[in-house]
Amino acid sequence: MIPLLRTALELGLISSLTVLALFLSYSMLNVCDLSTDGCFTLGASVGAVVAIAGHPYASLAAAMLAGVISGFITAFLQTKMGVDSLLAGIIMNTALYSVNIAIMGGSSLLNMNKTDTVFSKIQSIPVIGAFELNKLIIALLAVILVAVFLYVFLRMKIGLAIRATGNNPDMVRSSSINPAMTTIVGLCVSNSFTALSGCLLAQSQKSVNIDIGSGMVTIALASLLIGGAFIRSTKMSHRIAGAVLGAFLFRLVYTVALRFNMPAYMLKLVSSVIVIFAISGPYLKSRYPEFARRLEKRRC
Amino acid sequence: MLKLSDITKTFNPGTVNEKTALSHLNLTVNDGDFISIIGSNGAGKSTLFNAIAGSFMVDSGRIELDEKDITFMPEHERARTIGRLFQDPLKGTAPDMSIEENLALAAGSGGWLSVLSKTERSVLREKVALLNMGLEDRMNSPVGLLSGGQRQALTLLMATINPPKILLLDEHTAALDPATSVKVNELTDKIVSENKLTCLMITHNMQSALVTGNRTLMMEDGNIILNISGDERSGLTVDDLLTMFRTRSGRALDNDRILLSKNGI
Numbered sequence: 001m002i003p004l005l006r007t008a009l010e011l012g013l014i015s016s017l018t019v020l021a022l023f024l025s026y027s028m029l030n031v032c033d034l035s036t037d038g039c040f041t042l043g044a045s046v047g048a049v050v051a052i053a054g055h056p057y058a059s060l061a062a063a064m065l066a067g068v069i070s071g072f073i074t075a076f077l078q079t080k081m082g083v084d085s086l087l088a089g090i091i092m093n094t095a096l097y098s099v100n101i102a103i104m105g106g107s108s109l110l111n112m113n114k115t116d117t118v119f120s121k122i123q124s125i126p127v128i129g130a131f132e133l134n135k136l137i138i139a140l141l142a143v144i145l146v147a148v149f150l151y152v153f154l155r156m157k158i159g160l161a162i163r164a165t166g167n168n169p170d171m172v173r174s175s176s177i178n179p180a181m182t183t184i185v186g187l188c189v190s191n192s193f194t195a196l197s198g199c200l201l202a203q204s205q206k207s208v209n210i211d212i213g214s215g216m217v218t219i220a221l222a223s224l225l226i227g228g229a230f231i232r233s234t235k236m237s238h239r240i241a242g243a244v245l246g247a248f249l250f251r252l253v254y255t256v257a258l259r260f261n262m263p264a265y266m267l268k269l270v271s272s273v274i275v276i277f278a279i280s281g282p283y284l285k286s287r288y289p290e291f292a293r294r295l296e297k298r299r300c
Numbered sequence: 301m302l303k304l305s306d307i308t309k310t311f312n313p314g315t316v317n318e319k320t321a322l323s324h325l326n327l328t329v330n331d332g333d334f335i336s337i338i339g340s341n342g343a344g345k346s347t348l349f350n351a352i353a354g355s356f357m358v359d360s361g362r363i364e365l366d367e368k369d370i371t372f373m374p375e376h377e378r379a380r381t382i383g384r385l386f387q388d389p390l391k392g393t394a395p396d397m398s399i400e401e402n403l404a405l406a407a408g409s410g411g412w413l414s415v416l417s418k419t420e421r422s423v424l425r426e427k428v429a430l431l432n433m434g435l436e437d438r439m440n441s442p443v444g445l446l447s448g449g450q451r452q453a454l455t456l457l458m459a460t461i462n463p464p465k466i467l468l469l470d471e472h473t474a475a476l477d478p479a480t481s482v483k484v485n486e487l488t489d490k491i492v493s494e495n496k497l498t499c500l501m502i503t504h505n506m507q508s509a510l511v512t513g514n515r516t517l518m519m520e521d522g523n524i525i526l527n528i529s530g531d532e533r534s535g536l537t538v539d540d541l542l543t544m545f546r547t548r549s550g551r552a553l554d555n556d557r558i559l560l561s562k563n564g565i
Contacts (some may be wrong), residue, residue: 160401172376
């Protein structure tokens, strides 16, 4: 049971960075960023290439920078070029497929078995190495840093402006703030988290393939909605913690399901079903009284 | 001083739905003016406000504010000097954010990376207390929980927290119940006179259009057909106004809300 929990915790923490990215773009900015899959892979491939070149720490920064650039282009398309926000994400996703293979040198798979990664670097520290805590510690550290940063960021004036943009863009304009600017900043920040998440996942499993990010947006959305269902507070700190918790719970359920012989390829179906239920649940609930009345009438 | 010269705006040009909402309109608003604007449905009152606030660019003409050409300045930049309230009380605030956060954004003090300080919080709280609605004790509750009147009062405070050069009021009390509407009107008068704001107000209440402020404009077909102030205005009654409208526009005033409220408040 312990190794099971541990895997769930490690994977949950790493993917919670993408969940935090969606918390910013989806919950705060009200933009469904469909470039998430591509950006996740972008972070993974850039991180892998830089790590293979011998810079495991710089690989994190490089991945995040790549995420910022990707986020900037997605946001630029939807705020300045008149491309619908969903379409902008889909287009970016498609474009990133080519970009990612190009970054990996024309191959769709990179191996890091003999590469120094951030995880292998700290393995030499006695206690960490002995108990194989390296993945857990790095992932935990990254999540804490990102969550604290996000909390502070959302309290800053720029953070308030981003929240207001998702809430009422008219009000943002009348506060002399350009909503295009806040959307661009918001997506740059959120995509840097997504890319970091991809970079860490690739290094923890010591390989990248071009499909590493496929379905990430649905998985992260499912985690986000699960977290929101468990933590119903409106307090920002609780909601951020809820997003991380959701990622962990999602991975936990998934790992347990694998134990009960659910085939691994079912992950994406399960996450899609969760997202459907979480989004349409409240809608169906609000329609229920009308439905019940109709049923009542038919019975009479 | 706000100066509009020869402003024209046509919607859907070249289609069957073509509508000239503003037609070669000229208007000069002096500092300290409080102008009431009345007119039929579709006379171009709100379009005039949209043109001033920059919601769209006018097709031709020139808009100057304090001798500076703002014709092509985008809406969010104009918002620094032009405050605006809509009829819909939900339009001016972000519902999921707290009263404090809404005000902090409107106040806009500090850099992009600044966090609201304790002093700033207490200043905002004091300002909210001036509204006399008990909102100062609910600074952290989401604005979405407030009533329409409370939200409109808050929007008024947000629009004037940095006194604007021009305040545009687009029937901002029309969607409120009568008692709240009176209260928000009183608040508006208080804030406008305390800050000596220059103000343009669209209203459907003919009586208050004659009593409130120092000038009355009447609009029809995208132009100003009546522009009165001073002695000429002080002796007028609502019936005079209706007669003037009929003689100038060649037809009876048709604004459902005006007709319904002609003898009322």
